[in-house]
Amino acid sequence: MTVISFDGVSKGFPATRRGSAVSALEDVDLQVERGSIVGVIGYSGAGKSTLVRLVNGLEKPSAGVVDVLGVDVGSASASELRGLRGRIGMIFQQFNLFNSRTVRGNVAYPLKVAGWKKQDIGPRVAELLDFVGIGDKAHSYPRALSGGQKQRVGIARAIAANPELLLADEATSALDPQTTGEVLALLRRINRTLGITIVVITHQISVVHELCDQVIVMDGGRVVDSGDTYRVFAHPRAALTERFVAAVTQGVPTGDTLDALLVGGGSLISADVNEFTSEHAADVFEHHGVRHTVVFGGVTDIRGRQLGTLTYRVHAEDDVLASVVAELSTRTRAQLLRPSDAAPTRGTEVAS
Structure with a gap:
């Protein structure tokens, strides 16, 4: 079952006092199947951030159709978009934690917003913290945590309300290689254990290499390559894909x-x-x-x-x-x- 579908999608932004009009996405076609882990990769300015904002309904397409979890983002009402966002979890590069709340308070927050009963929140938070491996940090504040621990809090918060779709936006860019590997292993376990579809937005080909079943390569607002990760790596169809693949595979000496x-x-x-x-x-x-x-x-x-x-x-x-x-x-x-x-x-x- 397809959970995200872009059909001929373009997104432009009008000129402002500070700059000219921008075409962020141009004629994008893509599909994400339920239960998969899909990597969207490209350099800065490729259109990745705009794509995320279309998926979670923060932007509407200028042309084409964006369907996410059965909701037509372009024609959805404000209340329908709020409902859609409630079915999507977000993991951020800079964690976006509340510094004034404990780890427990950060993870409990989306459950309170979703209207969970108070007596159900405590057990759920404890379960989540154990699942992501920081059960002993429930009463700590973010300032006392390492980067990897902060991201585990962010992940627990993102899956707290049982989302159908998880968006990880540069979730490992601020982490060292060892911690990145641990976070990727956790995301893989979330996908396999909970069945949550994961879309990873990244500029790191190593993340796609280690985690993703499918990959979408973006350049200048367009999809230039896509498909099964192994097939794309073995037979890249774009020069940009070649450059990404060269970073993780040893080529011919020159x-x-x-x-x-x-x-x-x-x-x-x-x-x-x-x-x-x-x-x-x-x-x-x-x-x-x-x-x-x-x-x-x-x-x-x-x-x-x-x-x-x-x-x-x-x-x-x-x-x-x-x-x-x-x-x-x-x-x-x-x-x-x-x-x-x-x-x-x-x-x-x-x-x-």
Whole structure:
């Protein structure tokens, strides 16, 4: 079941004294399925924040249809939008906690707003704090907490009233890598245990890499790439996606690195490693009786599936090298590297 649908959505803002008119989103189509974890990634100005404001009804589209949890945001009344927001939890980059309230008070606040009975709030708050791993911090104030603990409070508050949809807006940008990993693991547990659909807005490809089932890549207000995270990583369709993927996968050596490797003797062959590769490069080398050693590259895990590029130093005659590359190329992207070589562009086709 689709919980978020954008159909030909554009959003513009009129000119002001401080600047000209802005087109924040242009002809955006996307869908988010119930129970999924979807990452929306792009640099500053890509349109991510505007997209979030459309999802929670803080803005209405200039054109197209935004449907969230069965509510047409563009035509909804003020009361309908308030009802929609009550079904959506929000996690913020800077936590947005009440400094004058204890941890317990912060988590209890949305329950009071939602009209929960007083006798039900206490047990619910205790349950939530235990779930996010800070049950012992109930009577602490935000100033006494670490960044990771503050974000756990924010997460507990966001899921307090049993939302159907959780929006995490740059939720890990202010955290160190270890704490980021802990928060991502918590979000994954929320999705799996509670069945809440999660949309993660981020500029960090590592977050998408570690957490998301699906990814939507935005650039200049448009969706330039989207789909299953592994497929998008393995076969990016946009230059921006290429740049993001390069941050978490080791590619083909170029420039001084390539020249230094070539000095070591033999020849260099690079080959992609992915789940669509029907045979490992090592098997091909052995089939042709070619000695080989991995000298560059790496393989990373994308939601339980391998992706990367390995570069091998090989020793063989030119005709054998050509046969090896030809056979590898029937299974994956492969090439014989030379001093002037630059990293090739990945294909645009997405394997089925």
